[in-house]
Amino acid sequence: MIDALNALVVLANFVIVPAVAYGAQxxxxxxxxxxxxxxxxxxxIAHGDTMAFGAMITIFTTWGLQGAGISLGPLPTALLALPVGIAGTALLLLGTDRLIYRFYRAKKVAPVMLLIVSVGVMFVMNGxxxxxxxxxxxxxADGERFIISARTFRDLTGLDEGLAIRTTQGITVVTAVIVVAALFWFLDRTRTGKSMRAYSDNEDLALLSGINPERVVTITWILVAALATIAGVLYGLDKSFKPFTxxxxxxxxxxxxxxxxxGNPVGAIVGGFVIAFSEVGVTYAFKRVLEYLLPEALEPDGLVQLLGTxxxxxxxxxxxxxxxxFRPTGLYRSTAA
Amino acid sequence: MNMREAGLFALVALLIVGTGVVQGWNSALLILNMGLVSALMSLGVNLQWGFAGLFNVGIMGFVALGGLAVVIVSMPPVTEAWAAGGARALAGLALGAVTVVAAILAWRRMAKGRMRALAVAGLLVAGLLAYRAVMAPAVGAIEGVDPAVSGYLGGLGLPVLLAWPAGGLLAAGAAWIIGKTALGLRADYLAIATLGISEIVIAILKNEDWLTRGVKNVVGLPRPVPNEIDLQQDADFVARAADLGIDPVTASTLYIKAGYGLLFAAVLIVVLVLAQLALRSPWGRMMRAIRDNETAAAAMGKNITARHLQVFVLGSAVCGLAGAMMTTLDGQLTPSTYQPLRYTFLIWVMVIVGGSGNNFGAVLGGMLIWFLWVQVEPMGQWLLGIVTAPMPDGSWLKAHLLDGAAQMRLLTMGLVLLLVLRFSPRGLLPER
Structure with missing residues (x-):
């Protein structure tokens, strides 16, 4: 029984907790x-660099706040700097739209053309x-490092294995839940959100019902700026910030x-966790988990790792x-179909 | 060739000659050689995008496979490593191949349903475990052989020029497998799929030390041209250099670079002529018909999927060929230098700026953008030097701005691409 618990703790420590945080990002x-x-x-294609840009603005603001001696106590100061990062990124994205994308939207070019344009935007943002x-x-990252450290957990439970949960992991999950809830509330309940969904479903019908496409596009870019910045900052807090990653x-x-x-928001969330759990699970060496679960005679010699990290x-x-x-439209119906 | 084409190519020639006058002929020849290789890569991408409208962002992977081919073909075999685990490694690879074929066969032959999915998944997992069981000791043994200098199987020890077509073949093989699975997807899905494959190819090159020495790099690849040192000791050569009034060291480096340049130019001209013939042929017209309207082409009885696969394999082969040439020029395979911005997206800038669908445009774009890529850094440094001149020395901002000059090239490439897309969307030399 204790062995099973220990195995579970090892699994949680090295697979479940990191994968949940990564999945949320x-x-x-x-x-x-x-x-x-x-x-x-x-x-x-420029989305990764949008995330980097948002994280960068947030980092500068964080440094400013830290310099001024403002902090959130146990929480990272970066959370306080997030709104500035989002605003900065929103300005960048709206500027990009005004200067670049709007021209092509008016001409109704093929999606692949916009993809190529976004390659140019990616180069500029990356640069x-x-x-x-x-x-x-x-x-x-600053503030408290752990919500619960491996040692505290061991002392608390008396198990051999420790479970460490970093503050950044906790914050990632909490923030992600709040952001996703707010986004869904916005898309489902508000007038603007409904107009966005209408526009997504059928552009012509939406235009006929008097929805202003430019407004929908503007709000989309602002939402994208917020999502990208938050994702970028959470990833940076959890790991570290490096433009190339x-x-x-x-x-x-x-x-x-x-x-x-x-095109399906629920799908994006599920997809995030599917990818994260597979990535962490397939590249994790299960040797220590199995050592607890199997009788000594059956213990594996190798690392029991399907693929190198x-x-x-x-x-x-x-x-x-x-x-x-096998399912070209994705797990959930894609608007692309 | 009309006036516009001649003028633009003359401009590129002028830029390179100008580099020679200002920065020295060694720099000029360096730019020329890599420009020729870039032009070849851009020709390959033009086959896929310009002819057939396939959006491939996995160029880096094919280029790297070309580089791998140089190692496999031209490096001398490491006999101790072969003795230590060569046979076992080959058996492991064969086992892997058998697994994949068996899985595909099971998929095709068995009746649809849960049983089939389970059987295929089981086959794959069991195959992977067996593969690793066979492979791991072999890899350990091979990598244990004198790891500081070899630790890999080495190659076949054949002449390095053979590696160029081999690079094309290797890339073509990979492209066939990829095309079989990923073609037929929508353009943006194909883009992500190819991006993923290129990252996997690089991951393999970086981690399979028994094959490529991984991040330890394979250095000292054989060359198709003589060594500088040998030339400098050759009395004839020194005498001829003296006649021209050049010191022997400079003369030898110029001679070698010019030799590479001639080889590359010859390959480029052959591929360009073939691409031009293909474009003008009924096959080229069919390709463009498919690109412009798949439904109509299909209604005319054209097999879209097969044609796409064909042109995808051809274009990737050209990229592999160029990759092999590039690795030969470098004299080493360094897997960690393969970055998608440089080896995938920069090639795209070349194709779009040059003019997709026009072979001469692809060549022009390759040469011109490569020139810019190299020269933007010194230009940026010079520009920022002027901007920061009034600032006090040792100021934080000045140091930061001067450091950042190296990043100017990405910014510039993005701007060039965006400007061309906006004001001349068909490129400098539009399709005819």
Whole structure:
């Protein structure tokens, strides 16, 4: 019995808790991708760099606040800086839309053309971020490091294995729940949210009923800015901020959005967790879990790791391919179908 | 070739000659050589995008496979490593291949239903475990052989020029497998799928040390041209250099670079001629018909999927060929240098700026954008030097701005792409 509990704690410590936090970050990223796809009808390659930009503004504000001696006590100061980051990113995205995307929207170009345009935007944003903050790792997490540390947990429960939950992991999940709840409330209950869904379902009908498309687009970009910034900041708090890793997040984020069904917000969230749990689960060495569960004679010699951690891209990708082949519209109905 | 084409190519020539006059001929030849390779990559992408409208963002993967081919073909075999685990490694690979084929066969032959899904999944997991059981000791043994200098199987020890077509073939094989699974998806899905594959290829190159030495890099690849040192010791060569009034060291580096340049130019011209013939042929017209209206082309009896697969494989092969040439030029395979911004998206900028659907445009875009990519950094440094000149020395902002000059190239490439898309969406040399 104790062995089973120990196994469960090891599993929770190394797989469940990190995967839940990572899944929440991916889900927020995928929500942004999916919103752009549903309303603006293109795949935004620049999304990873949007997340990096939002995180960067938040980091600068955090440093400013820290310099001024303002903090949130046990919570990271970055939470206080988030609104500034969101506002900055929203300005950038609206500016990009005004200068670049609006021209192509008016011409009703093919989605793949917008995709290529977003490659240009990606280059510019990537260059901007690297130019302003540099290419190095930046740490900006402060406050209490752990909600519960491995040692406290062991003392508390008397088990051999410890379960550590970092503050950033807790904050990630709580923030993600609040953000998702607010987003769904907005989309389902408010007039603006309904007009957005109408626009997504059938553009012509929405226009006929007097919905102002430019307003819908503006609000979409603001929502995307908020989602991307929050996802970027949470990821940065949990791991660390480095422009290049944000670019690489593009793949799991897209995999999450596509697995869930592009354009479907519920799907994006489910997709985020599917990708996160598979990535962490497939690359985790289950040796220690099995040691607790199996009798000594059956204990494994190897690490019982399906794939090395460096192959985590392969996991996102494999899931992506399987879903695309067997269920091209994603787990949930995609608006693309 | 009309006036516009001639003028733009003359401009590129002028830029490179200008570099030679201002920064020295070694720099100019460096830009020219990589420009030729870039032009070839951009020709490959143009086959896929310009001819057929396939959106491939996995170029980096094919380029890297070309690089891998150079190692496999041209490096001398490491006999101790082969003795230690070569046979076992080959058996492991064969086992992996058998697993995949068995899974595919099971999928095709068994009746639809839960049983089939379970059987295929079981086959794959069991195959993976068996593969790892066979492979792990072999990998350990191979990587244990003198890890500081080898620790991998080495290659076949064949002439390096053979590696170029081999790189094309390797990339073509990979493209066939990818195309079989991913083609037929919508453009944006294909984009994400190819992006994922290219990352996986790089992950394999970085981690399968027994094959590529991973991040330890394979250095000292054989060259198709002589060594500088040998030339400098060759009395004939030194005498001829002296006649021209160049010191032997400079003369040897120029001679080598020019040699690469000629080889690359020859390959580029062959591929360009073939691409041009293909574009003008009924096959090229069919491709463009499919691109412009798949439904209509299908109604005319064209097999869309097969044609797409064909052109995807061809274009990827050209990228693999270019990748093999690039690795030969570098003289080493360094898996950690493959970045999607540089090897995928930059090539896209070349194709779009040059003019998708126009082979000459692709070549022009490749050369021109490569020139910009190299020269934007010194230009940015110079520009920021002027901007920061009035600032006091040692100021934080000045140091930061000067450091940032290296990042200017990404910004510039983005701006160039956006400007071309906006004001000349068909590129500098539009399709005809």
């Amino acid at each position: 991916l889900a927020l990223g995928a929500l942004g991708v999916t919103l752009i796809f549903a309303i603006l009808r293109f795949t935004n 901007l971020v690297r130019f302003i903050i540099g290419v190095d790792d930046q740490r900006f 944000y670019f690489q997040l593009l793949l799991p984020v897209f995999a999450a959005a596509i697995v869930g069904g592009l 460096d192959y985590k891209f392969a996991v996102s990708f494999a899931i992506l391919v399987v879903v695309l082949i």
